[in-house]
Amino acid sequence: MPGKIHNLANATHGKSMFLDFLLDLRAVGLKVSMKEWLTLIEALSLGFARADLTSFYHLARNLVVKRESEFDLYDRAFAYHFKGIETHFDIDDDLLNWLSNPVLPRELSEEDLAKLKSLDLDELRKQFEERMREQNERHDGGNRWVGTGGTSPFGHGGHHPSGVRVGGPGGGRTAIQVAEDRKFQNLRTDRILDTRDIGVALRRLRKLAKDEQHLELDLPASIDKTAREAGEIDLVFSPPRHNRTKLLLLMDVGGSMDPFAELSERLFSAAHAASHFKAFKAFMFHNCVYEHLYTDIHAHKGIFTEDLLKEIDNTWTLIFVGDASMSPYELSHQGGAIYYGHQNATPGIQWLRRLRQRVPNSVWLNPEPKKFWGGTTSIGIIHDVFPMYEFTLSGITEAIDHLRGLLGTHYQPPLH
């Protein structure tokens, strides 16, 4: 029955390129909404990107992927889906098939279904067929801007047997090759971050508190109110907004952290530049925290950890940065510190526990890729004390969600 929505379960054979592609996109983790998907179908019906697979690649990406950090996921799904079938890719047939028998994924929500039903697929199909006839009659070459409001847009002209883009820069590469290049890999969110990224992430730590006790004169609001009341002076008072966040940053600068020195430095400068904390302290340590914490990288100047513990309390937020990779005895033994001659009376793990107890709102950022965590005993031990996140854009975002209490106070991220 044309135009009527079917459920996937009822379909005899769900061989629709569109549906399968949607499922593949979702399978790699892209949250493609039904609205975006229908927009893509609308665009195709209007005659966009019917010429070849390459323009389809770009069109679909324009409409269903809204963050460059997700381009790599899209590339993977696209290459997986279209590899091997690119030569007999015929978008017209496929779209027409789908429009006359619109099979949908089972997992559709009520809301999505309602949206779909409001869409007149028959109308869309008619439009599309008309457009196809037109396209066969006229041969509009590519590279045109579209005409007046809402009327016929025309994409690239002409079919090309194997979906090779015509006339684009670096031409001659197929969509599959483009997708397989995966040149957006470094835009993924699990990449390492720069200062700006960190700054943006840290800004989310703000806790704005309204102090109802001490009101301040709100000058712009007063002027506005006065003018609205034709000059009758009306003073507006409102509570000032203070940021209550107090941040303590403890960074490992030991030898095994050398490859990540720049990364820690960026976190430090981002936190330092952030003027919105009520208080900010940063110290360094080597491998594990013992009696001292340092303010310089050579471990000459510093303070007693004991003293720091007295200065901070549970209103603080603590971020640890370190690879947590060391010999287990550096954590568990008295005198386990890595320096020859440093006889620590309290085992390192005790210091870590005391810090965690003092500042329950704390996380550990580990620059070591998560997949290696399981192979290092000391990471497991520290992970039992601190919630540990990967020091990447997605990791730091999660860590800050954790600190903001969005993941629940007792949440412990999985080790693997």
Added chain:
Amino acid sequence: MGITEFNGTKSYLTSAELRDAVNVAIGLEKPLLIKGEPGTGKTLLAEAVAEALDTEILTWNVKSTTKAQDGLYVYDTVQRLNDSRFGEGDVSDIRQYINYGPLGQSFQKDRRVVLLIDEIDKADMEFPNDLLHEIDRMSFMVNETGDHIKAIYRPIVIITSNNEKELPDAFLRRCVFHYISFPGKELMTNIVRVHQPDVEESLLQECLAKFYWIREQKQIRKHPSTSELVDWIAALRRAGIAADKLQEKLPFLGVLLKRETDIDAWENPQPRKRYAW
């Protein structure tokens, strides 16, 4: 107005993908969201579209204090009060004191214009959401007068973002999204030629080689972009420096690298310090 042939304006070169994205956004009547590295010409795109379609462009430069309301209209109560005190203007006509913002103006034009919302990520997190209704319906109400402003012609909305903030999902779902990749050597050659039509081939190639090489260096924090390259080549030519001179030393390095630490890192490359413990 019919279809307009576009092959890049004289000063703006673009890729086929970007042209297609613009076409789709116009065809579907959806805002076009443009992201990309600084210097890839995000803002210039809107001007190029306006030029190609031979229409007007309205620009809304978003700042950290910008509110969605500012784009629609502002009721200038202070001016009205002032006028009432000094007996100027027609105080009884509130419409005189309604100043339309860029979005409000674009709705009232008697032809389709291009509306550029520049650097939307500078504003508050909620800013894009506050605009959803107006951009969807292309209409709004002026509360003070009861006027209903509806777009005569839907403007072509082009939005740029520098990624300072994540944009809300509901907003993103409504946009056509395009990410401008940094231009490769081929496109870059053409871009430079637009600005420096008679540049010597040998100098151009040598500069491009050095430019991309600098961009690959890890110790450089702020990578030079297109505009820096164009300026650099202009400076080299004015000083009459030939291509082979670039082998030994890079003159006018300050044009390419804007940060002192980067210049320092470039001129005094140091092996990474190691701390042995």
